[in-house]
Amino acid sequence: MKTLQQVLAHKTHQGIISIAPNRPVYDALIILAEYQIGALAVIKDGELVGIFSERDYAREVILKGRSSKTTTVSEVMTSKVITGKPDDLVESAMSTMLEKRIRHLPVVEQNKMLGMLSIGDILKETIHYQQTLIAQLESYIHS
Incomplete structure (x- = not known):
């Protein structure tokens, strides 16, 4: 199974998409x-x-009647961030994400963010791994 670093290397978009905490929602x-x-x-x-996620927006802005133009990201963001390490395996990341009920996992090394993986990225990699494993087992059985 691949590491988080390997999965990040195959993502199609470049760079880390981010925002400063003092910017409006x-x-x-x-x-x-x-x-x-x-x-x-x-x-x-x-x-x-x-x-900052769509979930934060729904729960902390919309449901509380706040304005997205006057509320800053820092007021509503999730500040206790669960992260993964580049050498963590996809299987471990999936377990963490399911256990903690999170949909996005920043990959961090020495306080530097390398990228962000979604539950979709993790699921896609897991399915690919299982399909490859099944094909190898079928090949072994038929030989």
């Missing part, structure tokens, strides 16, 4: 829509300080 929503993603890394002075 409205700006974060524009970025989410533009890139068609569900979460943004919140970066301050080059360091990951939180994650």
